[in-house]
Amino acid sequence: MNTAKKILRFTVVGFLLAASSAHGAAPSAGTVTIPAGVYRPLTRSTTDPESVAVAAFSLGVLPVTNVEFLAFVRAHPQWQRSRVSPLFADATYLQHWAGDLDLGADAPADAPVVNVSWFAARAFARARGQRLPTVAEWELAASAGYTTPSGRDEPEFLRDLYAWLARPSPAVLPSVSTAKANSHGARGLHGLVWEWVDDFNTAMVTGESRADTGLDRDLFCGAGAVDARDTGDYAAFMRQALRSSLQARQSTSSLGFRCAASLQLPSVSP
Amino acid sequence: MNTPAPRHLVRGVLAALLTLSVAQAAEGFSPTKGPVTLPPEVAALPVEQAVLTSPPLVPPPIARRTPARVIVNLEVRETVMRIADGVEYTFWTYGGTVPGSFIRIREGDVVEFHLNNHPSSKVPHNIDLHAVTGPGGGAASTFTAPGHSSRFTFKALNPGLYVYHCATAPVPMHIGNGMYGLILVEPKDGLPKVDKEYYVMQGDFYTSGAFGEPGLQSFDMAKSIDERPTYVLLNGSVGALVGDKALTASVGETVRLYFGVGGPNLTSSFHVIGEIFDRVFPEAGTKYIQENVQTTMVPAGGATVLDFKVDVPGTYVLVDHSLSRAFNKGALGMLKVSGPEDRVIYSGKEVDAVYLGAQAGAGSDSSKRQAELQTQIAAEIKANPAIAGLTKEMTIEKGKQVYMQNCFACHLPNGEGMAGVFPPLVKSDYLLADRERAIRVVLKGLTGKVTVNGTTYNSAMPPQQDALTEEQVADVLTYVTNSWGNSAKPYTIDEVRRVKNESR
Numbered sequence: 001m002n003t004a005k006k007i008l009r010f011t012v013v014g015f016l017l018a019a020s021s022a023h024g025a026a027p028s029a030g031t032v033t034i035p036a037g038v039y040r041p042l043t044r045s046t047t048d049p050e051s052v053a054v055a056a057f058s059l060g061v062l063p064v065t066n067v068e069f070l071a072f073v074r075a076h077p078q079w080q081r082s083r084v085s086p087l088f089a090d091a092t093y094l095q096h097w098a099g100d101l102d103l104g105a106d107a108p109a110d111a112p113v114v115n116v117s118w119f120a121a122r123a124f125a126r127a128r129g130q131r132l133p134t135v136a137e138w139e140l141a142a143s144a145g146y147t148t149p150s151g152r153d154e155p156e157f158l159r160d161l162y163a164w165l166a167r168p169s170p171a172v173l174p175s176v177s178t179a180k181a182n183s184h185g186a187r188g189l190h191g192l193v194w195e196w197v198d199d200f201n202t203a204m205v206t207g208e209s210r211a212d213t214g215l216d217r218d219l220f221c222g223a224g225a226v227d228a229r230d231t232g233d234y235a236a237f238m239r240q241a242l243r244s245s246l247q248a249r250q251s252t253s254s255l256g257f258r259c260a261a262s263l264q265l266p267s268v269s270p
Numbered sequence: 271m272n273t274p275a276p277r278h279l280v281r282g283v284l285a286a287l288l289t290l291s292v293a294q295a296a297e298g299f300s301p302t303k304g305p306v307t308l309p310p311e312v313a314a315l316p317v318e319q320a321v322l323t324s325p326p327l328v329p330p331p332i333a334r335r336t337p338a339r340v341i342v343n344l345e346v347r348e349t350v351m352r353i354a355d356g357v358e359y360t361f362w363t364y365g366g367t368v369p370g371s372f373i374r375i376r377e378g379d380v381v382e383f384h385l386n387n388h389p390s391s392k393v394p395h396n397i398d399l400h401a402v403t404g405p406g407g408g409a410a411s412t413f414t415a416p417g418h419s420s421r422f423t424f425k426a427l428n429p430g431l432y433v434y435h436c437a438t439a440p441v442p443m444h445i446g447n448g449m450y451g452l453i454l455v456e457p458k459d460g461l462p463k464v465d466k467e468y469y470v471m472q473g474d475f476y477t478s479g480a481f482g483e484p485g486l487q488s489f490d491m492a493k494s495i496d497e498r499p500t501y502v503l504l505n506g507s508v509g510a511l512v513g514d515k516a517l518t519a520s521v522g523e524t525v526r527l528y529f530g531v532g533g534p535n536l537t538s539s540f541h542v543i544g545e546i547f548d549r550v551f552p553e554a555g556t557k558y559i560q561e562n563v564q565t566t567m568v569p570a571g572g573a574t575v576l577d578f579k580v581d582v583p584g585t586y587v588l589v590d591h592s593l594s595r596a597f598n599k600g601a602l603g604m605l606k607v608s609g610p611e612d613r614v615i616y617s618g619k620e621v622d623a624v625y626l627g628a629q630a631g632a633g634s635d636s637s638k639r640q641a642e643l644q645t646q647i648a649a650e651i652k653a654n655p656a657i658a659g660l661t662k663e664m665t666i667e668k669g670k671q672v673y674m675q676n677c678f679a680c681h682l683p684n685g686e687g688m689a690g691v692f693p694p695l696v697k698s699d700y701l702l703a704d705r706e707r708a709i710r711v712v713l714k715g716l717t718g719k720v721t722v723n724g725t726t727y728n729s730a731m732p733p734q735q736d737a738l739t740e741e742q743v744a745d746v747l748t749y750v751t752n753s754w755g756n757s758a759k760p761y762t763i764d765e766v767r768r769v770k771n772e773s774r
Contacts, residue, residue, distance in 0.1 A: 237439040245394030245415040
């Protein structure tokens with residue numbers, strides 16, 4: 001990468017950070033830049049590319065907290081629990097809050113917000129001028145370990161990851177501040193809550209037609225390994241299973257989200 | 271499988287959004303098809319709630335001889351439980367136990383199955399019942415997010431004993447965390463009557479720590495992929511069927527085990543030590559009934575039905591006869607049978623006698639080679655002045671260790687022997703008079719009459735030449751001839767070897 005491009009990127013990031021802090025009413029922990037990289041989908045059809053190039057993007061350091069979401073529903077009453085359209089959220093929506101504008105004991109202010117539908121998460125991000133990360137972006141960011149770009153090669157990272165995956169969700173979630181940072185500086189991608197992604201429902205397949213690709217997305221059991229990139233990445237299978245188990249209006253008590261944004265890099269002539 | 275969006279809702283400005291939502295949902299999520307319309311003759315069947323039991327118990331036999339509509343409610347719960355003493359593990363369960371609740375229905379029943387995934391669950395789950403005819407055995411129809419509930423209906427077409435299990439990716443982890451159980455579909459005319467029925471399942475578990483390592487253990491993906499289980503268990507924990515929790519029966523009763531293997535990886539060479547299976551339904555099929563079986567092979571994701579009459583009281587141990595699993599990984603349980611003895615069928619131990627085996631066992635090539643190497647080492651040591659100073663005390667200490675392992679049981683720790691049975695070593699004229707004879711006795715044993723300090727003994731000492739090295743023989747003789755008031759020159763390896771080779 002040439003130096004000019006690098007400088008440009010830092011300038012842009014600096015600008016974004018400055019902008020968000022100037023905006024500053026919401027207690028946001030800021031963003032990190034995830035450098036461009038390559039995402040290799042866990043499952044794909046024969047006509048899908050083996051890897052997907054992911055441009056550098058901006059990602060929230062932390063998942064969205066209850067208090068941040070409370071500010072959002074205050075400003076956008078149509079997303080309050082008693083007012084939300086059943087088309088966009090089911091009965092689990094914010095069910096752990098004490099009321100429409102009352103967090104209560106089960107939803108500490110600094111804990112990640114959960115029980116939010118994909119529609120609600122997306123609306124929150126849009127209200128901030130942001131969006132949800134894509135599967136490719138999220139997986140790229142989350143593949144980093146504590147100290148290296150590849151968590152799969154860090155025993156300590158893997159141990160923490162699988163210990164978390166094996167635990168049931170606690171009734172009351174911990175503060176986002178308890179989350180360890182990965183090498184990009186993003187925190188809590190693993191170890192706090194599952195997170196919505198923008199294209200969550202394409203997780204199982206990206207082909208246009210099942211008949212065309214020969215990929216049967218209803219495969220379970222051992223058949224789930226058919227077409228899989230890396231059958232040894234159990235954590236990726238679990239994320240994929242979670243994503244495919246949900247519809248956009250549904251949620252669970254362990255599913256939250258964080259925001260992302262594209263980096264509008266000025267075009268650089270080659 | 272593309273369910274069209276409900277037409278009456280696709281209206282106005284929301285149309286585009288909603289269509290998108292349903293279409294997207296169809297990508298990974300098995301779309302909801304709505305309740306099945308039952309034909310009148312099925313709708314008219316009596317409705318009953320299935321009785322579910324926790325292992326090792328089995329619901330009572332089905333008395334009715336006509337089909338019914340059976341409602342099964344099964345809850346999936348991820349819960350921390352004991353896997354061994356001082357060791358905990360986060361099990362993923364059907365009904366809170368490993369294996370999951372036992373389900374008993376009858377051939378021809380129409381089952382309305384509810385799978386409820388507890389809100390605290392970390393991941394989605396589903397169920398593949400091998401008793402179900404249809405794609406995935408119900409897996410796609412029951413794929414359920416945490417805090418959700420799914421329902422589907424199936425008709426039990428085939429009788430038999432079937433495994434059910436979770437089929438959500440990564441499936442080896444879901445099964446490896448305990449997500450399996452058995453469903454019995456009784457044949458229309460029922461099964462032969464027995465006195466006791468029990469439910470036992472084997473499964474392999476992969477923990478981050480070694481067997482018995484205390485604390486809360488995590489699932490170990492690498493061990494799972496390599497199929498190197500830390501635990502192989504009957505009913506989900508070490509000792510689940512032992513002691514107070516052992517299965518029980520009385521003499522004369524016929525016991526039936528519904529035995530299944532959850533896996534995820536290992537099969538079972540299932541055996542009950544001290545019993546012969548009078549009747550086996552191999553692979554839990556119903557047509558060919560095998561008789562008089564010692565060990566039956568049960569595949570992972572398979573089951574068997576085993577009947578046997580217990581004739582003699584005692585404890586019968588259930589094992590996977592791949593015995594490292596039983597001895598080192600927990601794969602054993604117990605059946606305690608009470609009642610009167612029948613010593614003609616089984617007498618118990620009648621006689622205990624001494625048997626010495628060969629007195630002049632030939633050393634193997636390996637032990638000869640070892641001896642050569644030891645000679646070399648001794649020579650090297652002797653050539654080194656620093657080590658040549660190795661003291662008699664050191665030899666005596668080494669000899670004492672040999673004595674306390676091999677000799678003290680008869681000659682006693684103080685060397686006084688047992689009056690009239692085993693001769694003393696303390697101030698023993700027989701021991702101290704003849705060095706070569708002493709070596710010979712240790713190497714080759716001594717049987718018959720011998721006089722020690724004026725007392726005659728008629729006993730037997732087993733040969734030690736295969737148990738002890740030449741150095742150990744020298745050491746132990748140095749010890750006994752320099753302890754308890756005895757005093758003699760240290761024995762050397764050369765002396766021992768000379769005697770050892772004399773008969774060859």
